[in-house]
Amino acid sequence: MIPPGQVPPRAEADDAESLGVDRAREIILGRVEPVSGSERLPLRGALGRVLAGDVISAMDVPGHDNSAMDGYALHHAELAADGETVLGIAGTAFAGRGFDGVVGARQCVRIMTGGVIPAGTDTVVAQEAVRVEGMHIVVPAGQRRGQHVRRAGEDLRAGAAALRAGKVIRPADLGLVASLGIAEVTVQRRLRVAIFSTGDELCSVGAPLGRGEVYDSNRYTLHGMLTRLGCDLLDLGVVRDRPDAIEAAFRQAAENADAVVTSGGVSVGEADFVRGLMAELGEVAFWKIAMRPGRPMAFGRIGGAWLFGLPGNPVAVMVTFYQFVREALLKMMGVSPTEPLPRFRVPCVTPLKKRRGRSEFQRGVLFADDGGWKVRATGAQGSGILSSMAEANCFIVIEPDRGDIEAGQPVEVQPFEGLI
Ligand code: AMP
Ligand code: MG
Numbered sequence: 001m002i003p004p005g006q007v008p009p010r011a012e013a014d015d016a017e018s019l020g021v022d023r024a025r026e027i028i029l030g031r032v033e034p035v036s037g038s039e040r041l042p043l044r045g046a047l048g049r050v051l052a053g054d055v056i057s058a059m060d061v062p063g064h065d066n067s068a069m070d071g072y073a074l075h076h077a078e079l080a081a082d083g084e085t086v087l088g089i090a091g092t093a094f095a096g097r098g099f100d101g102v103v104g105a106r107q108c109v110r111i112m113t114g115g116v117i118p119a120g121t122d123t124v125v126a127q128e129a130v131r132v133e134g135m136h137i138v139v140p141a142g143q144r145r146g147q148h149v150r151r152a153g154e155d156l157r158a159g160a161a162a163l164r165a166g167k168v169i170r171p172a173d174l175g176l177v178a179s180l181g182i183a184e185v186t187v188q189r190r191l192r193v194a195i196f197s198t199g200d201e202l203c204s205v206g207a208p209l210g211r212g213e214v215y216d217s218n219r220y221t222l223h224g225m226l227t228r229l230g231c232d233l234l235d236l237g238v239v240r241d242r243p244d245a246i247e248a249a250f251r252q253a254a255e256n257a258d259a260v261v262t263s264g265g266v267s268v269g270e271a272d273f274v275r276g277l278m279a280e281l282g283e284v285a286f287w288k289i290a291m292r293p294g295r296p297m298a299f300g301r302i303g304g305a306w307l308f309g310l311p312g313n314p315v316a317v318m319v320t321f322y323q324f325v326r327e328a329l330l331k332m333m334g335v336s337p338t339e340p341l342p343r344f345r346v347p348c349v350t351p352l353k354k355r356r357g358r359s360e361f362q363r364g365v366l367f368a369d370d371g372g373w374k375v376r377a378t379g380a381q382g383s384g385i386l387s388s389m390a391e392a393n394c395f396i397v398i399e400p401d402r403g404d405i406e407a408g409q410p411v412e413v414q415p416f417e418g419l420i
Contacts, residue, residue: 029327037189051188163176198246
């Protein structure tokens with residue numbers, strides 16, 4: 001492991017040998033730490049935010065034993081071991097309006113779902129299981145003691161942590177916190193992330209495209225991914241391939257953000273140029289990662305901010321973001337534990353070209369047919385072909401030791417829809 005406070009050694013970064021994907025992820029996650037700072041928010045506003053402290057339940061949920069069914073509450077000991085039992089109906093317990101009377105011998109109480117179990121009863125018989133005869137019911141044999149009763153505290157116990165710090169608040173969590181009667185929660189402050197694109201060939205959307213220029217699409221995909229992750233964005237636009245411009249952008253970004261995510265300018269040639277600058281501004285390692293797309297990448301620290309220098313190719317930006325940046329930013333946001341995107345194996349219906357010795361992240365469409373879930377590749381897989389990414393709903397993750405894959409073989413897929 002790399003000791004904290006030190007950037008990955010140059011030997012590893014500059015080595016002719018490339019860094020494996022898992023190793024790169026491990027180094028990055030080993031370095032970044034959660035940022036400090038929290039805020040108190042009304043419950044609804046906390047959706048998607050990260051809990052800064054445990055939410056402790058001050059009470060049992062539910063607060064009372066109550067019925068899980070519409071039916072009749074009774075004392076199980078009153079029932080005949082075999083054969084039917086006739087019981088008188090002493091009254092009704094509604095949800096929110098209990099039965100306050102006394103349940104005598106050979107009596108039961110009509111009870112609605114959520115109604116508090118009346119004193120003197122311990123079991124609920126579903127209404128469809130009994131025969132009603134005037135003010136009596138006939139209960140068949142075979143009722144289990146305690147059936148259809150939700151116990152006080154079975155959801156949450158008073159004093160227990162209902163939710164742990166580090167959890168991303170989802171709809172179920174909002175409901176759970178509300179069920180405790182808590183109206184405000186303390187969440188981590190939002191992470192501030194600065195982005196910019198580098199390249200002399202880049203043109204911003206809205207301006208006419210000059211000869212040989214391309215529209216800057218990376219800031220838009222980054223905007224989408226970072227916004228879904230819940231970050232505050234500082235968009236510094238397009239920065240030209242000039243040392244003074246790049247230096248100014250890095251300084252401004254590092255002063256105003258917790259993390260800086262850039263695209264372009266880290267490949268051979270350009271990297272040499274940015275590299276000198278980085279030596280002055282901070283500690284940054286340039287990596288060749290054994291993956292496709294996404295081979296060149298820079299990672300390190302500039303001032304108080306972590307830098308993720310992603311490649312320029314539009315697909316490579318997205319692949320490296322999902323594989324490295326996403327989880328690192330989640331950790332910085334205070335999410336704990338962080339987990340990589342889930343993966344599972346399905347048959348691939350298209351043959352795949354794959355070079356051994358590197359991880360490949362091809363774009364796939366996961367679909368279901370009669371035979372279960374399968375994946376197909378989305379046409380051309382060039383790292384500049386963003387339409388392959390737009391069509392895809394998953395990565396097909398092919399391990400370094402695998403070569404070409406025949407149709408029908410199992411492959412790992414990593415769905416990306418809806419996860420951030
Ligand atoms: P680079 O990593 O800077 O050498 O860029 C690699 C390729 O990605 C080149 O074809 C660039 O034109 C393209 N590229 C770089 N940045 C962007 C961007 N922001 N939007 C779209 N394409 C880009
Ligand atoms: Mg460039």
